[in-house]
Every structure is written in C-alpha cells, then in structure tokens.
Amino acid sequence: MGFDQYHEPPEELPAATRTFARLCASLTEEAEAIGWYEQRLAVEADPDARAIMLDAQGEEFKHFAMDLEFLLRRTPKWREIARGVLFQPGDIVEHGESAEAAAGDEGGESDSSSTAADATGTLGIGGLRELAS
Numbered sequence: 001m002g003f004d005q006y007h008e009p010p011e012e013l014p015a016a017t018r019t020f021a022r023l024c025a026s027l028t029e030e031a032e033a034i035g036w037y038e039q040r041l042a043v044e045a046d047p048d049a050r051a052i053m054l055d056a057q058g059e060e061f062k063h064f065a066m067d068l069e070f071l072l073r074r075t076p077k078w079r080e081i082a083r084g085v086l087f088q089p090g091d092i093v094e095h096g097e098s099a100e101a102a103a104g105d106e107g108g109e110s111d112s113s114s115t116a117a118d119a120t121g122t123l124g125i126g127g128l129r130e131l132a133s
C-alpha cells in the first residue's frame, strides 16, 4: 500500500512524475470516497448521521476538485480536452469527441508538446501521457 500508483521503479522516475502520480492516486481516492458517501447516504435514515455524511462528502468534492485542478495545470492537453467537456450543456460524448479532435489527439500519435512533461519543463519523456489518460 502507498506505492501502488507507480508502474515503473519509483527511483527511476523524476520527482515531477512521482508528484503527478501521487495526485492521480489522490484523485482516484477522492472519487471513491464520493461514491462511498453516496451509497451510505442512500441507505442512512438518521438525519444527524446524514448531515455528517453530507458534510464529509462536500469535503471530498473539494478535495477531488483541487486534485483535478493541479493535474490539469500540469497537463496542457488534458486541460484543453477538459475545457471542452466540463461545464458544457448538451451531449457529453459529442463534447468529448470534439475536444479530443481540437486537441489534435484523434490519431493517438504521441505529441510531446502537450504532455505534463512540457508543463513542468523537467521531463523529456512521453510516459506521462499514459498516466493522464
């Protein structure tokens, strides 16, 4: 436990990549917590217990949003695609396809100009692209 976010030897990963992986793991954990509170709230009848759980779930929403914002700031292509999908009315899948096309990611060809590596200026590999997808 605690090192599951790495798929490569941690000592070989640059510090920025380890930080990125940690925040990806945190994002996942916050999403899981949001889902757990949703299930608990669906079955809990005690109003005092529900109030506490609603408050706790709100904290998880905040944590998730902060993790996501950090990751998007470090990954320009991810941010560009997210901008085309998030908070947009209408068909989510259509927005996703359009945003992906606008980001030039239709062919799956690696474009190192828009990876987290370039955002930090400290990495020269495209491996973060897989972490971000």
Ligand SMILES: [Fe+2]
Binding pocket: 030, 033, 059, 060, 063, 064
């Ligand atoms: Fe949290």
